Structure formats: C-alpha cells, structure tokens
Amino acid sequence: MKKPLGAPSIYTPELAQSILDRLELGQSLRKICEDPAMPSGQTIRNWINAKPDFFAQYTRSRDIGLDAVADEVIAIADEIPGMLDNGATDSGGVAHQRLRFDARRWYLSKLAPKRYGDKLTTEVTGANGGAIQxxxxxxxxxxxxxxxxxxxxxxxxxxxxxxxxxx
The missing domain is CATH 1.20.5 (Single alpha-helices involved in coiled-coils or other helix-helix interfaces)
Incomplete structure (x- = not known):
C-alpha cells in the first residue's frame, strides 16, 4: 500500500521514539508503516543507515520486541479454542491458532536462534556407533x-x- 503524499519523512526524535516504542511492543516494521501517521519503511531504513544512534536504538527495540512476541506465543498457546453451536471444539479455530503459534515461533527462531531456536547437538561416534578408538x-x-x-x-x-x- 502506497503512503499518502503527506506521510512524514523528516526525522524527529519524537517520531523516532514512537516507532521504537511500537517495535518494543512486538509490532513489525511493516505493521507500523501501515499507519498513515508513520513514514514509509524505506524512509525508516534510510534513517537506520544514516543515523548510527537511531540504528543502535532500533536494534535494541527490535530485540526487546522479540520478547514481546515470545510472550504472545505463550498467550496464543494458553487460549482456549472456540466452540461450535453443538458444543464441539472448532477445528478451524484450532488450526488458525496453531498457525499463529507456529509462525511466531518460527519467526523468533530465525531472528534470535540462540534464544529461541532449537538446540542442536552433534555426537561423534566410532565404528558401528561405538566409542572413537x-x-x-x-x-x-x-x-x-x-x-x-x-x-x-x-x-x-x-x-x-x-x-x-x-x-
């Protein structure tokens, strides 16, 4: 979706802080930029490249936002699935809930694999699976x-x- 011509593109500390606050809440940059009061994603990326202080704050805010997304994953897992009129569990709702859970979990594992990724171990064995001689x-x-x-x-x-x- 294209931004209206009046969307802000001039960096101000207040506008930057508003973006950083929303990142810390776990919102994606794309979602933030859908707001007509916010600059485009390209404008924000230009700020990241041109302003080292903003880059450091942006990185920190994204990191904090990952914890908010992790909290959201737990909240999704704790949600009680909806019920149909006949009292049965809504399987479509369960599938949607699982999709939301899995997508966020995957996202976390890719952006912060040390914190949220699966732990991988490597085992070295000798002949026939025995000890190395x-x-x-x-x-x-x-x-x-x-x-x-x-x-x-x-x-x-x-x-x-x-x-x-x-x-």
Missing part, C-alpha cells in the same frame, strides 16, 4: 620421534633440518 601407542611414538629430532636439532644447532619425514 585412539591409538595411543602410535601417537606416543610420533611425539617421541618429534621430541628426539628437536633435541638433536638443538644439540647440532642446524635449523635447516627437515622434519617432514617424521611428521
């Missing part, structure tokens, strides 16, 4: 050979010696 004897013998070569090098003081044959 480490051959300490070959490792110890390689370390001993390196140590002996270093001692010999130090004794002979010949830094040109090539150790690639034992590494």
């Amino acid at each position: 480490v051959d300490d004897s070959s490792t110890a013998s390689r370390l001993a050979a390196i140590l002996d070569a270093a001692k010999a090098r130090r004794a002979n003081e010949t830094p040109e010696d090539d150790l690639s044959d034992i590494l």
